[in-house]
Amino acid sequence: VNVSSKVSVKPRDKLLGGLLTADFDEDSCLSRYQSSLYRKPSPYNTSQYLVSKLRNYEMLHKRCGPGTDAYKIATKKLGHDHNMNVGDKSVGECKYIVWVAVYGLGNRILTLASVFLYALLTDRIILVDQRKDISDLFCEPFPGTSWLLPLDFPLMGKIDSFDREYSRCHGTMLKNHTINSTTIPSHLYLHLLHDYRDQDQRFFCQKDHSLVDKVPWLVVKSNLYFIPSLWLNPSFQPELIKLFPQKDTVFYHLARYLFHPTNQVWGMVTRSYNAYLSRADEILGIQVRVFSRQTKYFQHVMNQIVACTQREKLLPETAAQEESQVTNTTKPPKLKAVLVTSLNPGYSNNLKNMYWERPTSTGEIVKVYQPSGERFQQTDKKLHDQKALAEMYLLSLTDKLVTSAWSTFGYVAQGLGGLKPWILYTPKKFKTPDPPCGRGVSMEPCFLTPPAHGCGAKKGINTAKIVPFVRYCEDLRHYGLKLV
Ligand code: GDP
Secondary structure (H helix, E strand, O other): OOOHHOOOOOOOOOOOOOOOOOOOOOOOHHHHHHHHHHHOOOOOOOOOOHHHHHHHHHHHHHHHOOOOOOHHHHHHHHHOOOOOOOOOOOOOOOOEEEEEEEOOOOHHHHHHHHHHHHHHOOOEEEEOOOEEEEEEEEEOOOOOOOOOOOOOOOOOOHHHHOOOOOOEEEHHHHHOOOOOOOOEEEEEEEEOOOOOOHHHHHHHHHHHHHHHHOOOOOEEOOOOOHHHHOOOOOOOHHHHHHHOOOOOHHHHHHHHHHOOOOOOEEEHHHHHHHHEEEOOOOOEEEEEOOOOOOOOOOOOHHHHHHHHHHHHOOOOOOOOOOHOOOOOOOOOOEEEEEEOOOEOHHHHHHHHHHHOOOOEEOOOOEEEEEEHHHHHHHHOOHHHHHHHHHHHHHHOOOOOOOOOOOOHHHHHHHHHHHHOEEEOOEEEEEOOOOOEEEEOOOOOOOOOOOOOOOOOOOOOOOHHHHOOOOOEEEEEEEEEEEOO
């Protein structure tokens, strides 16, 4: 008998169905080709159209990226900061969009994915502001080039001051009627933050986009997962449908393509996984995010976690001590590992005690593990951000996932993992909500503050009713939008 034929010999899909290029050196970024060792085979196919679009993008990025003649020409124009006439040949062949790091890491990851998809759709090059710790977190995603915006970029000194009042802010120019169709500014600032105005939101509208499309340099600050609004733009929709025939897999594919933790972060992921999770029969992830000034321990949140996991049969109930005397020694008990992430270590400590002090009613063994307890948010501190990324990634490796409503940290974990989460609803008045949690309708992140109005003249249009695949989010009823 051929022994090897007995075991599953399906080869490991290192390149994730062609999503990843084979053109990288493996050692410089172990996570890129090793991630498949830690995940089950993906149930979601990558469309061949997406694969070819990515390979074309990679070529374009190589041609236009930092250090190329095209990049030099494009930045030189920017230095003069003059308006160009339509039809001016000097516009150049490469257009760029610069992503600036703002808000926490979850927000940053969602906006990077959004900006990258926008770049794919509009044949722009994405460049990322590297002054924060982005290169300590992620490997380069495109082969033979760099996505890091060079530090001598002409606008570098001004970027931090870009805001809604900036004269080259797209929304401000629309508001002041300083945009006309004969001259194109050499750069525009896009204000896509939660406090954006109607005029800023017109960036998503087909009608206003033709000018934006001609501007060689866009600089964007965003804390929004704005991909659902791209789907609502008729000029992008046909292309998006070809790229993502399964609409709720947009972030899933983009994240697996773009975000490869550096070796340092990957070491944290794999050490945690191998030490605490790999031997379990099932892994449950619980992401606890309490939005309050103090990240102190709240009993009503603890009660909510227990109520949710027991009601949804994610964790066994505990039994009275006496019932546990008979143990079946012939069959080893099932081992459930619970990975808890939170700024506060109290929730996992209590869960751990609960399963230590009493047996489970099912005989299962529950072990609880929380990698870090950072106490408070310390965005832009290298090790803190690395731990945050390692934990999002670890959550994405679980079998089932409980997340906290409104948290982009949890959105990244669910999207990357392809997991439809159970969402812990936001407590009101310091009380455990009833029901404590509910199942998400898709693994996609929520666009928490979408444009309030449609692009037409009609005000107050219901943006969740325009197409069937863009709906209200479960955790933000009648407001946020998500792809399903
Ligand atoms: P959001 O505020 O929940 O949408 O998520 P963000 O990731 O944008 O911002 C929260 C930040 O707080 C994270 O990036 C981390 O710096 C920190 N943080 C929050 N929860 C956790 C956690 O469970 N583990 C770790 N390591 N950091 C966390």
